[in-house]
Amino acid sequence: MARSAIGRLFAGLRCLPVGNTQLQTQCSRWSSERTGVEASMFSHKPRDFSLPNPSWGEEMKRLYKHYNLQSEEAAGQGEDGEWWTRLPSYNRSLKYATGGVYLSKMIQSKARLFTRNIRDPGAAFEYVLFFRNDKQRCLCIFQAGHLLEGPPGHVHGGAIATMIDTVTGTHASLLSAPVMTANLNINYRSPIPLGSTVLIESTLDKEEGKKKFISCKVSSTDGSKLHTEATALFVSISVSHLLRG
Numbered sequence: 001m002a003r004s005a006i007g008r009l010f011a012g013l014r015c016l017p018v019g020n021t022q023l024q025t026q027c028s029r030w031s032s033e034r035t036g037v038e039a040s041m042f043s044h045k046p047r048d049f050s051l052p053n054p055s056w057g058e059e060m061k062r063l064y065k066h067y068n069l070q071s072e073e074a075a076g077q078g079e080d081g082e083w084w085t086r087l088p089s090y091n092r093s094l095k096y097a098t099g100g101v102y103l104s105k106m107i108q109s110k111a112r113l114f115t116r117n118i119r120d121p122g123a124a125f126e127y128v129l130f131f132r133n134d135k136q137r138c139l140c141i142f143q144a145g146h147l148l149e150g151p152p153g154h155v156h157g158g159a160i161a162t163m164i165d166t167v168t169g170t171h172a173s174l175l176s177a178p179v180m181t182a183n184l185n186i187n188y189r190s191p192i193p194l195g196s197t198v199l200i201e202s203t204l205d206k207e208e209g210k211k212k213f214i215s216c217k218v219s220s221t222d223g224s225k226l227h228t229e230a231t232a233l234f235v236s237i238s239v240s241h242l243l244r245g
């Protein structure tokens with residue numbers, strides 16, 4: 001019972017991140033044809049955290065416009081060429097799941113995505129993710145807020161790791177969800193000033209069965225400074241993997 005409810009939830013969630021109105025509409029339709037559980041998932045309009053807010057600095061806004069424009073132009077151009085599509089981003093995914101070792105009522109009602117759980121705009125993780133149409137690359141514009149301080153005036157290494165895991169994990173999920181991070185190797189090359197905007201780019205290196213190898217780099221927005229490099233391994237899991245405890 002619990003497994004099938006969560007399986008349906010994952011199927012629904014795979015539709016959610018794709019910033020494609022047609023696909024979302026199809027998913028909504030698909031869901032409403034099934035049980036009321038999925039229908040209720042789409043009956044409200046959750047907040048999309050990757051839309052501009054007043055905390056965004058000039059560089060964040062400029063880059064957002066740049067990549068968003070590519071999506072809009074591509075939409076009018078058909079299937080040819082390369083373009084980026086923005087991914088919407090929500091702060092919860094478990095609300096309607098039932099049962100399971102971890103899915104107590106408390107968790108169902110209070111679970112929030114780690115990077116989206118601070119309401120104060122600009123205080124922590126401000127980011128927007130785009131994926132390229134061939135899904136070989138993802139790109140994230142990230143503005144690091146004052147709550148992410150590590151060394152004075154600079155971003156905490158754990159916060160950087162969180163963003164790398166988020167970008168590469170989202171990338172792997174786009175290829176085949178659900179996945180979990182099996183391995184993450186990070187080299188910190190130069191500190192990231194607090195409040196600055198950086199680019200996080202992930203590239204699919206190879207796929208081997210259940211494994212996806214993804215590399216990632218964090219750099220200044222003009223590309224002149226490499227802040228961080230990483231490689232990550234994601235392994236596809238069955239939904240029952242999350243229920244084992």
Ligand SMILES: CCCCCCCCCC(=O)SCCNC(=O)CCNC(=O)[C@H](O)C(C)(C)COP(=O)(O)OP(=O)(O)OC[C@H]1O[C@@H](n2cnc3c(N)ncnc32)[C@H](O)[C@@H]1OP(=O)(O)O
Binds near residue numbers: 167169173236
């Ligand atoms: C929409 C919102 C998106 C937000 C994105 C956020 C992304 C965040 C992602 C995470 O942070 S996940 C949380 C952190 N990760 C974990 O807690 C994972 C804990 N580890 C596990 O659950 C399991 O170890 C794991 C799922 C990774 C693997 O277990 P399995 O039993 O499924 O795999 P198995 O042991 O059968 O290994 C499968 C393959 O992977 C390889 N492998 C597994 N773990 C490895 C490892 N650590 N290093 C290298 N290789 C590894 C393993 O050798 C094997 O290779 P081969 O197929 O070639 O034989």
